[in-house]
Amino acid sequence: MKRALILALNEVRLYLRDKGDLAFTLLLPIVTFALMYGAFGGASRFNATAYVVDEDGGMYARSLVEGLGRVEGVKVSMLSTEKALARLQDADLNFVLFIPAGFSERLASEGRAELVFRQRGNGGQTGQVLGSIIRGIARDMERDIGIYQKVRSNLAGTGIAVETIDVVVTRLLEEERGNPSVRVKEELTGGTGELVNQYVPSILTMYVLFALMVGARAIVEERRKGTLERLLTTRLSVGELFFGKYIAGIGRGFVQTFILLALSYAVFRMFTPASFLQSLCFVFVYIAAVSALSLVLASVSRTEDAANWIGIVFTMATVILGGTFFEVSEGSLLHTLGRFSINTYANEALKKIIAEGASLGDVVPSLLIFVGVAVVGLILSRLIFRAVSGAR
Amino acid sequence: MADDFVIVRDLHRSFNGFKAVDGVSFTIARGEIFGLLGPNGAGKTTTIRILATVLRPDSGEVIIGGHSATKDPQAVRRIIGVCPQELALYEDLSALENLVFFGRMVGLSGGEAKEQAMANLRLMGLEERAKGKVAKFSGGMKRRINFAIALMGHPELLFLDEPTVGIDPQSRNHIYENIVALKEKGMTVLYTTHYMEEADRLCRRVAVMDGGRIIAMDTPYGLKSRIGDPAKVTLEDVFLHLTGRSLRD
Ligand SMILES: Nc1ncnc2c1ncn2[C@@H]1O[C@H](COP(=O)(O)OP(=O)(O)OP(=O)(O)O)[C@@H](O)[C@H]1O
Ligand SMILES: [Mg+2]
Numbered sequence: 311m312k313r314a315l316i317l318a319l320n321e322v323r324l325y326l327r328d329k330g331d332l333a334f335t336l337l338l339p340i341v342t343f344a345l346m347y348g349a350f351g352g353a354s355r356f357n358a359t360a361y362v363v364d365e366d367g368g369m370y371a372r373s374l375v376e377g378l379g380r381v382e383g384v385k386v387s388m389l390s391t392e393k394a395l396a397r398l399q400d401a402d403l404n405f406v407l408f409i410p411a412g413f414s415e416r417l418a419s420e421g422r423a424e425l426v427f428r429q430r431g432n433g434g435q436t437g438q439v440l441g442s443i444i445r446g447i448a449r450d451m452e453r454d455i456g457i458y459q460k461v462r463s464n465l466a467g468t469g470i471a472v473e474t475i476d477v478v479v480t481r482l483l484e485e486e487r488g489n490p491s492v493r494v495k496e497e498l499t500g501g502t503g504e505l506v507n508q509y510v511p512s513i514l515t516m517y518v519l520f521a522l523m524v525g526a527r528a529i530v531e532e533r534r535k536g537t538l539e540r541l542l543t544t545r546l547s548v549g550e551l552f553f554g555k556y557i558a559g560i561g562r563g564f565v566q567t568f569i570l571l572a573l574s575y576a577v578f579r580m581f582t583p584a585s586f587l588q589s590l591c592f593v594f595v596y597i598a599a600v601s602a603l604s605l606v607l608a609s610v611s612r613t614e615d616a617a618n619w620i621g622i623v624f625t626m627a628t629v630i631l632g633g634t635f636f637e638v639s640e641g642s643l644l645h646t647l648g649r650f651s652i653n654t655y656a657n658e659a660l661k662k663i664i665a666e667g668a669s670l671g672d673v674v675p676s677l678l679i680f681v682g683v684a685v686v687g688l689i690l691s692r693l694i695f696r697a698v699s700g701a702r
Numbered sequence: 703m704a705d706d707f708v709i710v711r712d713l714h715r716s717f718n719g720f721k722a723v724d725g726v727s728f729t730i731a732r733g734e735i736f737g738l739l740g741p742n743g744a745g746k747t748t749t750i751r752i753l754a755t756v757l758r759p760d761s762g763e764v765i766i767g768g769h770s771a772t773k774d775p776q777a778v779r780r781i782i783g784v785c786p787q788e789l790a791l792y793e794d795l796s797a798l799e800n801l802v803f804f805g806r807m808v809g810l811s812g813g814e815a816k817e818q819a820m821a822n823l824r825l826m827g828l829e830e831r832a833k834g835k836v837a838k839f840s841g842g843m844k845r846r847i848n849f850a851i852a853l854m855g856h857p858e859l860l861f862l863d864e865p866t867v868g869i870d871p872q873s874r875n876h877i878y879e880n881i882v883a884l885k886e887k888g889m890t891v892l893y894t895t896h897y898m899e900e901a902d903r904l905c906r907r908v909a910v911m912d913g914g915r916i917i918a919m920d921t922p923y924g925l926k927s928r929i930g931d932p933a934k935v936t937l938e939d940v941f942l943h944l945t946g947r948s949l950r951d
Binding site: 313327 | 751754755756776779780782784786788789790791792793794795799803804806807808809851
């Protein structure tokens with residue numbers, strides 16, 4: 311066992327001397343972090359600009375735009391039709407609200423009218439959020455218009471001026487808006503409501519998977535140098551060899567994630583000391599599982615090219631299935647496939663810990679899965695190595 | 703012979719149907735330097751890899767110091783040192799770090815490993831470059847380190863697979879002198895080389911391999927007397943006589 315540790319230390323030393331690997335595993339997280347800071351630093355919750363083309367110019371169109379401007383975090387920017395279309399075409403914008411000509415008139419006369427969302431693809435996450443905000447505002451408008459009309463028709467013939475009716479209804483509606491029957495109260499049970507909390511876990515687990523790519527080369531590199539064969543003539547057993555590589559893999563992954571976690575702690579103030587420690591522990595177990603997987607990849611890779619490709623394909627598949635870049639909707643095929651990605655469990659659990667203030671006790675199922683993967687991975691890699699090497 | 707330290711019996715090993723080692727048998731006595739000669743592709747390295755427990759034979763038996771290389775490889779590994787034909791070094795580490803690391807792997811304590819590493823570097827004339835990164839070394843220096851690593855832990859049996867290949871006469875001579883010194887200390891060595899004259903001077907007995915088989919085995923003197931006056935013919939003459947002049951690869 312001591313030899314396994316010496317091997318691991320040697321591995322770490324080699325890793326520290328390899329400038330490329332070092333840059334890849336240490337600098338990249340820091341750069342990523344800086345980018346995240348640029349994107350999320352100081353910003354809170356949803357923040358977006360809604361691009362609107364008002365081809366109508368009528369009363370209801372104006373009130374819709376005003377309503378949109380009142381939403382927290384939403385800035386409205388008006389565009390001309392041509393400009394909006396051009397920018398959509400250039401992929402400069404993903405989502406634009408078009409208020410077609412005649413919107414106000416039809417709404418007043420027929421009680422219904424159409425809005426148009428022009429979007430690229432699904433409009434992006436921001437577009438989707440804006441879309442549902444706009445739908446909400448439109449629904450409110452529709453309800454208000456309905457109320458005006460009902461009150462007017464009920465009071466028809468009583469001799470009260472329409473203007474007076476409208477003034478009273480407007481006042482009542484405003485009162486009601488200020489004091490809704492169903493109120494939403496936000497309570498934080500831990501963590502913060504910051505958007506960055508949703509991203510840091512994904513980025514963190516993604517970097518653990520990047521470390522896996524380095525790990526996948528662990529055996530082939532040693533084979534290429536000739537040192538693998540030499541090691542096999544010493545007292546180092548294959549079990550110790552794998553265990554040493556395993557510890558080294560955990561060490562590398564841990565250093566990397568520690569940097570990201572510590573930076574998140576310091577800059578975004580995402581943690582309490584307790585949640586920081588819990589995140590560290592959780593990430594450690596996750597890394598233990600991923601490192602075991604990387605050994606499986608290492609033992610099947612016969613050449614360095616093979617190791618690189620297997621590592622990249624596995625990492626990207628795991629990251630995508632794990633919902634790192636986009637939310638995987640429930641019930642979809644991707645969601646089902648995602649159950650096979652270890653990253654899914656890591657992301658879900660880490661989000662719980664960071665954003666919802668959950669404790670390690672709340673994520674025991676994920677931890678058990680990781681321990682299982684680690685054990686199976688270690689045994690499997692050892693068996694595959696014996697079968698593939700034809701040696702012992 | 704009771705004193706046989708290495709016993710190899712009817713060793714076979716094929717790669718995808720190609721017989722790299724095809725019925726090899728020989729013994730090496732304790733304290734003997736045994737030469738394994740043969741043209742490229744004869745099966746020398748494959749034989750050594752089997753003896754060094756990194757490759758399993760398809761059939762046959764290897765007994766080293768009383769331990770079976772297939773059944774108890776761990777016991778064999780405790781008594782052997784290997785200098786592989788291809789350099790096996792960590793280029794990003796210093797010479798000293800390489801030696802110390804492999805010293806730890808053969809079971810030395812940190813202190814012992816460091817001590818032996820320095821002593822071996824001194825033997826190789828590389829004391830001054832102990833802290834230098836191996837990647838920056840010349841071919842001859844790398845060869846000497848490759849050789850020095852095999853000496854770590856004072857093994858009882860050394861496998862030297864072309865330890866002097868591709869280096870200048872100075873480096874070659876340096877390694878040669880070291881093998882002579884080891885011989886005097888009673889080290890058992892299995893030695894392969896393409897320098898016939900080295901083998902002639904060093905080895906008590908040599909085996910000539912070709913096509914995976916041993917085609918002749920005797921003392922250099924005995925082999926030379928087979929084709930003429932041993933004082934006049936060289937081992938190279940014998941080699942060419944036995945293996946022919948056609949190219950092997
Ligand atoms: N792992 C392997 N897979 C396939 N063929 C192999 C393998 N190892 C050796 N061989 C083949 O077995 C034959 C013997 O190779 P070996 O390396 O033992 O020769 P050698 O006597 O050491 O030659 P050289 O003097 O060139 O080092 C060669 O034809 C080689 O191509
Ligand atoms: Mg060879």
